[in-house]
Amino acid sequence: MTRYAVPGEPGSVVSYRPRYDHFIGGEYVPPAGGGYFENPSPVTGQVFTEIARGTAADVDRAVTAAEGAAAAWGRTSPAERARVLNAVADRIERNLEAVAVAETWDNGKPVRETLAADIPLAVDHFRYFAGAIRAQEGGISELDADTVAYHFHEPLGVVGQIIPWNFPILMATWKLAPALAAGNTVVLKPAEQTPASIHVLIDLIADLLPPGVLNVVNGFGVEAGKPLAQHPRIRKVAFTGETTTGRLIMQYASENIVPVTLELGGKSPNVFFADVADARDAFYDKAQEGFAMFALNQGEVCTCPSRALIQSSIYPDFMADAVARVEKIEQGHPLDTGTMIGAQASNDQLEKILSYIDIGRQEGATVLTGGERVDPGGELSGGYYVSPTIFEGHNKMRIFQEEIFGPVLAVTRFDDYADAIKIANDTLYGLGAGVWTRDGNTAYRAGREIQAGRVWTNCYHVYPAHAAFGGYKQSGIGRENHKMMLDHYQQTKNLLVSYSPNAQGFF
Amino acid sequence: MGFTEGAAELLRRLTAQYGPLMFHQSGGCCDGSSPMCYPAGEFRTGNSDVHLADLTVDGIDRPIPVWMSTAQFEYWKHTHLTIDVVPGRGSGFSLEAPEGVRFLIRSRLLT
Numbered sequence: 001m002t003r004y005a006v007p008g009e010p011g012s013v014v015s016y017r018p019r020y021d022h023f024i025g026g027e028y029v030p031p032a033g034g035g036y037f038e039n040p041s042p043v044t045g046q047v048f049t050e051i052a053r054g055t056a057a058d059v060d061r062a063v064t065a066a067e068g069a070a071a072a073w074g075r076t077s078p079a080e081r082a083r084v085l086n087a088v089a090d091r092i093e094r095n096l097e098a099v100a101v102a103e104t105w106d107n108g109k110p111v112r113e114t115l116a117a118d119i120p121l122a123v124d125h126f127r128y129f130a131g132a133i134r135a136q137e138g139g140i141s142e143l144d145a146d147t148v149a150y151h152f153h154e155p156l157g158v159v160g161q162i163i164p165w166n167f168p169i170l171m172a173t174w175k176l177a178p179a180l181a182a183g184n185t186v187v188l189k190p191a192e193q194t195p196a197s198i199h200v201l202i203d204l205i206a207d208l209l210p211p212g213v214l215n216v217v218n219g220f221g222v223e224a225g226k227p228l229a230q231h232p233r234i235r236k237v238a239f240t241g242e243t244t245t246g247r248l249i250m251q252y253a254s255e256n257i258v259p260v261t262l263e264l265g266g267k268s269p270n271v272f273f274a275d276v277a278d279a280r281d282a283f284y285d286k287a288q289e290g291f292a293m294f295a296l297n298q299g300e301v302c303t304c305p306s307r308a309l310i311q312s313s314i315y316p317d318f319m320a321d322a323v324a325r326v327e328k329i330e331q332g333h334p335l336d337t338g339t340m341i342g343a344q345a346s347n348d349q350l351e352k353i354l355s356y357i358d359i360g361r362q363e364g365a366t367v368l369t370g371g372e373r374v375d376p377g378g379e380l381s382g383g384y385y386v387s388p389t390i391f392e393g394h395n396k397m398r399i400f401q402e403e404i405f406g407p408v409l410a411v412t413r414f415d416d417y418a419d420a421i422k423i424a425n426d427t428l429y430g431l432g433a434g435v436w437t438r439d440g441n442t443a444y445r446a447g448r449e450i451q452a453g454r455v456w457t458n459c460y461h462v463y464p465a466h467a468a469f470g471g472y473k474q475s476g477i478g479r480e481n482h483k484m485m486l487d488h489y490q491q492t493k494n495l496l497v498s499y500s501p502n503a504q505g506f507f
Numbered sequence: 508m509g510f511t512e513g514a515a516e517l518l519r520r521l522t523a524q525y526g527p528l529m530f531h532q533s534g535g536c537c538d539g540s541s542p543m544c545y546p547a548g549e550f551r552t553g554n555s556d557v558h559l560a561d562l563t564v565d566g567i568d569r570p571i572p573v574w575m576s577t578a579q580f581e582y583w584k585h586t587h588l589t590i591d592v593v594p595g596r597g598s599g600f601s602l603e604a605p606e607g608v609r610f611l612i613r614s615r616l617l618t
Contacts, residue, residue, distance in 0.1 A: 242539030245599035265536025348595025348609035
C-alpha cells in the first residue's frame with residue numbers, strides 16, 4: 001500500500017496553484033466581476049485553492065474566443081485533429097499519477113480508482129475519438145443516373161458543456177473528446193464542487209490546442225452555467241446532472257432553437273437470478289463483486305446499481321455472503337492505494353445522503369450494514385464520509401425510487417422472471433441496469449426487456465469508449481461515448497447535385 | 508410542506524435580492540433529489556407538474572409556490588417535506604449556491 005502525499009506537500013506528485021482564473025482564448029484571464037470562491041477538499045474539508053467566480057461577462061468573452069477559433073478548427077483536417085487528440089492523450093498518460101492525485105484531492109474518491117479507471121479511461125477516450133474521426137465517412141446516394149445526394153459531416157460551431165462533479169475529468173473528457181474531434185470549439189463549465197482538477201489538466205495540455213478551441217469558465221450554476229446555457233451564440237448544450245436543471249436547460253435551448261444532450265441520472269436495478277448461486281465458483285465471486293459495485297466512487301455514479309433485486313430462492317445465503325463482502329470494503333484515506341471508498345464530494349451531498357438514510361429507517365426498511373456517518377479521525381475528521389449501507393425493503397419506498405448518490409443500496413427480492421422485470425422497470429429512470437445469470441437465454445431476454453440505455457450483463461461499472469451510454473425515460477436525451485456520439489456534435493450537409501444538362505420540365 | 512427558520516431567513520435574503528421566488532423539487536443524479544429555488548416564473552411548470560404548496564414566510568409578501576413532477580409525486584406523496592438549509596456548494600442553477608449554502612429536503616412519514 002502506498003500513501004500519496006497531499007498535493008503541494010513535500011514529495012507530492014502534483015501541486016495546485018493558490019488561485020485559478022478562467023481559461024479563455026488560450027490564456028488565463030481574471031473574472032470580469034473580480035470575485036473568487038474557496039474550494040475545499042472533501043478529504044479534509046480544508047480549502048486548498050480559490051477559483052474564479054464567473055459571470056455572464058466571462059461566459060460571453062469565452063464564447064467570443066471560441067467563435068473566433070471555430071472556423072479554423074472546423075477546417076482542420078481530421079488527421080490533424082486526431083493528432084492533437086492523441087497528443088493530449090499521451091500528455092495525460094505521461095502525467096497519470098499527478099492527474100489522478102489531483103482528481104482525488106478535488107473530488108474525494110480513492111486514488112486506486114483515479115489511477116485505474118478515471119484517468120486511464122480519459123486517456124483512452126481521447127484516443128478513441130482521434131481514431132473515430134479519421135474513420136468516419138459521409139455518404140453518397142445515387143438518386144438516378146444523373147443525380148447524386150452527398151452527405152457531409154460538418155461541425156456545429158461553439159458548444160457549451162456543463163460538467164458534473166462525480167467524475168470531473170472523465171466526464172469532461174466524455175464531452176470534450178467527441179466535440180473537439182468533430183471540429184467544434186468548446187466553452188466548458190466545471191461543477192462548482194470540483195472546479196480545480198480540470199486546471200491541472202489544462203496546465204498539461206494548453207500548448208497542444210490552438211487558442212480558443214477549449215475555454216473553461218468556472219463559477220456557480222446560476223451565475224455562470226445559466227448564461228452559458230442561454231447564450232444565443234452557442235450551437236448546442238450538453239449537460240449531466242438532475243431533472244429540474246435538465247428541464248430548465250431544455251427551456252433555455254428552446255429559446256435559441258439549439259439541440260441538447262442530457263444525462264440526468266437513474267435508479268439502476270441490479271438483478272441476480274437464482275442460478276448465480278448454482279456453484280461457489282469464480283462466477284459467483286464475480287456476481288458478489290457486482291453486488292458491491294454500489295460503493296464504487298462512494299455511490300456517486302449516475303448508473304450506481306442502487307437497487308439490488310435477488311431471487312427469493314437464494315436470498316438468505318446470497319445476502320449473507322454479500323453483506324460480508326460489503327463489510328470488507330476498506331474505508332480510509334483517499335490517497336492510500338488500499339482505500340476502496342473515500343469521501344463524499346461535498347457537505348451538502350453528505351447531508352442529503354444522511355437525510356435518505358433517515359427516511360429509509362422511517363419507512364421501515366431494515367439496515368443490514370452501515371447506515372451512518374463515519375469519522376476516520378485525524379485530518380479526515382473534517383471530511384465527508386459515509387459507511388457503505390445496505391437497506392432491505394420494498395420497491396415503493398423512497399430509497400428505492402430516488403437517486404441518493406451515495407453508498408446506499410436498497411435490496412429487495414423477486415419470485416420469478418416476470419416479477420424481476422416488473423420491479424426493475426418500476427422506476428422513473430432508465431439509465432443503467434445489471435443482469436446476472438448463467439443462462440444465456442434469460443440474460444438476453446431480461447436485457448432486452450429492462451427499459452434502460454445500458455444493461456450490463458454479467459458485469460457492471462465498465463465504461464469503455466466504444467459502447468453507447470445514455471438514458472431511457474427521465475434519464476435523459478441522447479447518448480455519450482461510441483462513434484455515434486460524433487453525430488451529436490455534427491450537422492448534416494446535403495449537397496443534392498444534378499449532373500444532367502437537361503431542364504426538369506416544370507416551367 | 509414546511510420549512511425551517513434557517514430556510515426562512517435565507518428565503519428573505521434571496522427575495523430581497525431576486526424578487527418573488529419559486530421551488531421545483533428535482534430528481535436524478537448529482538444535485539438531484541434537492542429543491543431548486545428560482546425567481547418566480549423562471550422554471551416553466553406544466554401539465555407534468557404538481558403544485559404541492561404555497562409557503563407563507565414571515566417578512567415575504569408573496570407566498571412561495573413549491574412544485575414537483577407528477578410522476579415523482581406518486582412516490583413522495585406519503586411523506587411530509589420540510590425545506591431546510593445546510594452549508595454546501597452546488598445546486599444546479601438554484602439561487603442560494605453563491606451564499607455557500609444549499610436547500611435540502613427533510614422528510615417524515617405522514618400519519
